[in-house]
Amino acid sequence: MKIDIGERILAANDDLAAGNRELFAEHGVYVLDLMASPGAGKTSTILATIDALRDRYSIAVIEGDIASKVDAEKVRAHGIPAVQINTGGACHLESAMIRRAVDTLDLDALDLIIIENVGNLVCPSDFDLGEHAKVMILSVPEGHDKPYKYPNIFQVSRAVILNKYDTVGVFDFDEAEFREVVGSLNPHAPIFPVSATKGDGVDAWAEWLAERIEAVKEGGSA
Amino acid sequence: MKIDIGERILAANDDLAAGNRELFAEHGVYVLDLMASPGAGKTSTILATIDALRDRYSIAVIEGDIASKVDAEKVRAHGIPAVQINTGGACHLESAMIRRAVDTLDLDALDLIIIENVGNLVCPSDFDLGEHAKVMILSVPEGHDKPYKYPNIFQVSRAVILNKYDTVGVFDFDEAEFREVVGSLNPHAPIFPVSATKGDGVDAWAEWLAERIEAVKEGGSA
Numbered sequence: 001m002k003i004d005i006g007e008r009i010l011a012a013n014d015d016l017a018a019g020n021r022e023l024f025a026e027h028g029v030y031v032l033d034l035m036a037s038p039g040a041g042k043t044s045t046i047l048a049t050i051d052a053l054r055d056r057y058s059i060a061v062i063e064g065d066i067a068s069k070v071d072a073e074k075v076r077a078h079g080i081p082a083v084q085i086n087t088g089g090a091c092h093l094e095s096a097m098i099r100r101a102v103d104t105l106d107l108d109a110l111d112l113i114i115i116e117n118v119g120n121l122v123c124p125s126d127f128d129l130g131e132h133a134k135v136m137i138l139s140v141p142e143g144h145d146k147p148y149k150y151p152n153i154f155q156v157s158r159a160v161i162l163n164k165y166d167t168v169g170v171f172d173f174d175e176a177e178f179r180e181v182v183g184s185l186n187p188h189a190p191i192f193p194v195s196a197t198k199g200d201g202v203d204a205w206a207e208w209l210a211e212r213i214e215a216v217k218e219g220g221s222a
Numbered sequence: 223m224k225i226d227i228g229e230r231i232l233a234a235n236d237d238l239a240a241g242n243r244e245l246f247a248e249h250g251v252y253v254l255d256l257m258a259s260p261g262a263g264k265t266s267t268i269l270a271t272i273d274a275l276r277d278r279y280s281i282a283v284i285e286g287d288i289a290s291k292v293d294a295e296k297v298r299a300h301g302i303p304a305v306q307i308n309t310g311g312a313c314h315l316e317s318a319m320i321r322r323a324v325d326t327l328d329l330d331a332l333d334l335i336i337i338e339n340v341g342n343l344v345c346p347s348d349f350d351l352g353e354h355a356k357v358m359i360l361s362v363p364e365g366h367d368k369p370y371k372y373p374n375i376f377q378v379s380r381a382v383i384l385n386k387y388d389t390v391g392v393f394d395f396d397e398a399e400f401r402e403v404v405g406s407l408n409p410h411a412p413i414f415p416v417s418a419t420k421g422d423g424v425d426a427w428a429e430w431l432a433e434r435i436e437a438v439k440e441g442g443s444a
Contacts, residue, residue: 037259037260037261037341037364038259038343038364038368038371038372039259039361039363039364039365039368040364065371066344066371066372066373066374067370067371067372067373068370068371070367070370070371071371089344089348089374090344091313091342091344091345118344119259119343119344119371119372120313120342120343120344121260121341121342122288122311122312122313122340122341122342122345123313123344123345126311139261139363141261141361141363141386141389142259142260142261142262143261145292146260146261148289148290148292149260149287149288149289149290149292149293149341150260150288150289150341151288151289152288152311164363167363167389167392170389170392172419197394
């Protein structure tokens with residue numbers, strides 16, 4: 001019975017996601033759903049991505065958190081519009097929340113919207129928000145065994161950012177094993193080693209994203 | 223409507239949790255529900271806690287993960303009985319899962335059961351498993367701002383373990399601010415700085431736990 005309820009919630013979410021997807025296509029704005037554990041560096045990666053792309057593209061951010069508005073404030077202090085969603089307990093964002101946030105933005109003026117999902121390796125992977133791509137961050141201190149334990153999020157991600165890569169020597173992180181397991185779960189997802197707070201590795205990730213933004217601006221499906 | 227469904231699920235869980243609680247009291251076994259983000263060091267902390275307490279107490283571990291059995295295998299390799307629960311997608315453990323796992327253990331032979339919950343700072347905090355205490359781990363690389371974003375888990379925890387404390391110099395972790403915010407959310411919870419893989423700080427945490435195991439062995443409520 002719980003599964004049926006869960007399926008109904010997911011079906012309702014998917015209908016709203018389809019509406020979001022049409023809206024984003026009409027306005028030629030690329031939408032990224034960024035997922036990670038708490039403290040993996042989602043906000044730092046967003047700020048580094050903004051720095052890499054802000055000369056070329058007009059960007060806005062939607063911040064999802066259980067509580068607080070500290071992340072939206074950090075993004076606004078960076079000179080970028082940010083909408084904070086507080087889920088009030090829910091462990092993921094849903095399409096209806098995204099629609100309400102998007103309705104406060106001027107979509108015709110935007111090329112890229114980055115959605116920072118709630119810090120969680122489980123729930124966000126099940127919810128289509130109408131985005132063009134889900135991308136996940138794993139941070140080196142979390143450990144190379146995480147794909148074994150949270151396979152679904154690695155499978156639904158179009159790319160994997162391996163953040164805090166500068167600490168790979170501090171932790172017992174086996175990058176070869178990590179790449180092998182991620183590759184078996186999701187053979188097409190590139191892995192981008194990044195140190196977001198230092199800027200290392202951000203360019204390669206930003207170029208991957210820029211190619212997809214261009215495809216959507218040209219009217220493709222990215 | 224979703225809230226009503228959620229409340230019904232929580233109420234059913236709470237009924238089963240009460241049954242678990244009675245069972246644990248009958249057998250004088252102390253039960254700990256350990257919660258943290260993915261990669262915060264739950265399994266390492268459990269292994270260090272076992273090393274600190276195994277001469278005094280008989281211990282078993284219940285491992286909760288979306289998928290895989292790697293954690294149970296690590297615990298068994300340490301010479302301690304371990305039951306693996308795979309939630310198959312669910313972001314937290316529930317009382318019914320714990321009951322099925324507990325039914326495979328010899329409760330009369332045990333003093334302590336450590337439950338490793340699914341890696342998640344959100345969902346596990348809502349679910350009573352019949353445990354004596356919920357305790358959470360935050361790891362230093364996750365950042366000192368996490369209590370702002372995930373206040374509920376800090377509020378329901380009887381103690382907070384601050385793991386990977388040996389990396390406090392590597393990351394920009396403001397311990398004073400962390401202690402202030404945790405203290406405002408939960409004035410009675412002690413904070414134990416620990417480096418689980420190196421063993422530093424484990425003794426103070428283990429003594430806190432041993433006091434509570436003793437109280438339950440003596441028939442108190444801990």
